[in-house]
Amino acid sequence: MKKSFYLPAIGVIALGILLPQFIKISYFYFAGYIVLQFIILSTAWNLLGGYTGYVNFGVGGFYAIGAYTSAVLLLHLKVNLIVAMLAGGILSGLLGFGLGYLTIRLRGIFFAISTLAVAIIIQMVIVNWHFLGGANGLYIFRPDPIWPFSDYLEYLFALMLFVAFLAVMSARYIEKSWIGKCFIAIRDTEEASECTGMPTFRLKLFATTLSGFMMGVAGAPFPYYITYLEPYSAMDLLITVNSLAMPLVGGTAHWLGPVIGSILLGGAQQLITVSISSEWNLLVVGIVLIGFVILAPGGIMGLIQRGRR
């Protein structure tokens, strides 16, 4: 485990630092950041939605909590971005913990609806809270670039690359561990899981909390990325839709699924935004999602695994 973690980790850090020395196109990092952000979000969504089968429609809410927590800390306390990311993650993780309590009584579609409600409540609170800028939003200025990066965006890109790596690695570790097996047992049949000695409630709390934490961390650097934070862009429908479409396209049963889905769907969206129009984005996600759900319910990883057999 150790060797298989540290070597790639060093590789990822090196890549994040070296890439900007060679590729100087600013748009690459602008688009790449979004793809990386969705790798984190979709991996986080998949921990709960893919493994345990509890569908979260409130990703935007978790993301916004991360983004606003960090914006407030960056503006008022001038903390380091990494501290702000941890704080955003913890607050969002707490919301996840609360959501975990809902699973005592709410299963299936009822859980999904309540997550949607939670996201709407969060948006309402943000829009009406003057301290958070309300509907007017908040302006955040990027600090000076950090050596060895010549642009702060490049630093954000490298940071997101590393965080995405950590997120994917933890998903992989969980998937291969007993916890992962228990998650899948819960998805298969929660009643039998409990009756065979699994602490299903504690396991679900773990999944919702970790998933929430990751989503908060993914949202925390957004204020520096966008430099103007307002409730509608921070809680864009696309964030939630993408976070569940990407794992479904890539395959929910394997930790690589969300990664593949994010790169393909996220990459395609960035291309379409530049080449056709940004309005086409959502339509493309919708069509691809419907296509996959009908033709390849196991996603791309499902197709690959079926091909191997």
Place this chain on the structure above:
Amino acid sequence: MKTPLLEAKSVSKFFGFPALLNVDIQVNRGERFGLIGPNGSGKTTFINVITGVLRVDGGGVLFDEKDITTLQCYRRARLGIARTFQIPKPFISMSILDNLTIPLRYALHTINAKSSIEDEAMKILRLIGIESKAHVKPQDLTQIEMRKLELARALALRPKLLLLDEVMAGLSHSEIDDLLVILKDLNEQGITILMIEHIMRAVMSFCERIAVLNAGVKIAEGNPEEILNNKEVEKAYLGE
């Protein structure tokens, strides 16, 4: 002197109507106990209350001299209460072997080597007679094999008390006999068995003591002969 392993004391459960009403049932250590009754009489509800899937609305449950009335379901499972489901609920995306390694892992408490857990799982599959299916998924099993998997998974918990919810339904005459031999054997190894069954031949030959539920109320208890000759039981099953 027989000591009780499971004591349900005046257990009640309401779903808007009384599904169980002041039911007293005591199962002794090492006993083969039968629970019968017409459809909807509360047999499965009783199992759900004992395993902790449902909480009682009145009364209490003692297991191994401990009050488990408010204990969570998974903790009861770890204490040694295992069950099968009337409608099989296998872990559908795992192999048959993994269906057993998960409960084994939690029953053993200590983190044993993966290989020893798998060995034990294979031993149980061999005992039940589905070892050839160890590496297939549950959807490739027949109904009968699925029921055997239910039993195997329950055994993987190393139970003190085994609750069987219609595990024989759909089995042929000779398969029932085979299963009864396995169950007798398990019982001789010290596992107490509470059997819910509609197949009277199996219940009457297997159980030492039988209780009868009707509309949530215990109407009779005794040895198989007493139950067969009980007028109340006849009325519950056949009407007046």
